[in-house]
Amino acid sequence: MEPTYKPIAVIVGDVVDSTKLTSTQFEQLLERIKSIQALICEGHSANAHSIERGDEFQSVVHDIENALRYTIIYRIGIKALGKAFDSRISFAIAAHAELRESVSESMGPAFVLSGRGLNALKNDRLLFSSDNVVLTEYFDLLFKYLDKQLTELTSRQCEVMLPMLQTLEDLSISELAEKLDIATATTSKSLKASGWPLISELNCRFMAKVAGLTYD
Numbered sequence: 001m002e003p004t005y006k007p008i009a010v011i012v013g014d015v016v017d018s019t020k021l022t023s024t025q026f027e028q029l030l031e032r033i034k035s036i037q038a039l040i041c042e043g044h045s046a047n048a049h050s051i052e053r054g055d056e057f058q059s060v061v062h063d064i065e066n067a068l069r070y071t072i073i074y075r076i077g078i079k080a081l082g083k084a085f086d087s088r089i090s091f092a093i094a095a096h097a098e099l100r101e102s103v104s105e106s107m108g109p110a111f112v113l114s115g116r117g118l119n120a121l122k123n124d125r126l127l128f129s130s131d132n133v134v135l136t137e138y139f140d141l142l143f144k145y146l147d148k149q150l151t152e153l154t155s156r157q158c159e160v161m162l163p164m165l166q167t168l169e170d171l172s173i174s175e176l177a178e179k180l181d182i183a184t185a186t187t188s189k190s191l192k193a194s195g196w197p198l199i200s201e202l203n204c205r206f207m208a209k210v211a212g213l214t215y216d
Contacts, residue, residue: 090117
């Protein structure tokens, strides 16, 4: 067991109505979750993941300033697969984790908070918690609006927004259109309808707030 006193983030989620997916859709889902987890590992070599029963996923994130970005990538990456796909996600930031080689066997406040958050989700699809009460309260209402926005996105809007979150460099509309192989006008319209500017601004605010976290 490797104790760490630095804050980590734990993202935990499950797929909504996964039992209704066909075998082909389930394979698509697994492939997408694994590709998202591979991307998260690119952010920090110590980031680790698990997939349970094919429809539950968990990520331990050491570059905690990116926790919201990774969470949104999970959510819209899964929704981008089509109308049949969505997920519920709870993520938490806390210190004093006890990390094991297996993510599912690791322990600590971030694991407890994220797990409790997922169990508490009923009609909502996104929840954030932290051992820092001020941080949790600051983002509570903002994330409720974010959840509503993400829930209302179409699969096409998710598909268009996804590269904007996956890359650390700002893509122009023309670059994004070329990457997606769709018309520039269609790209611009979908990105605007998705609420991307405000989502991007919220992510930047989260990064700034989390970067300033201090623990004794």
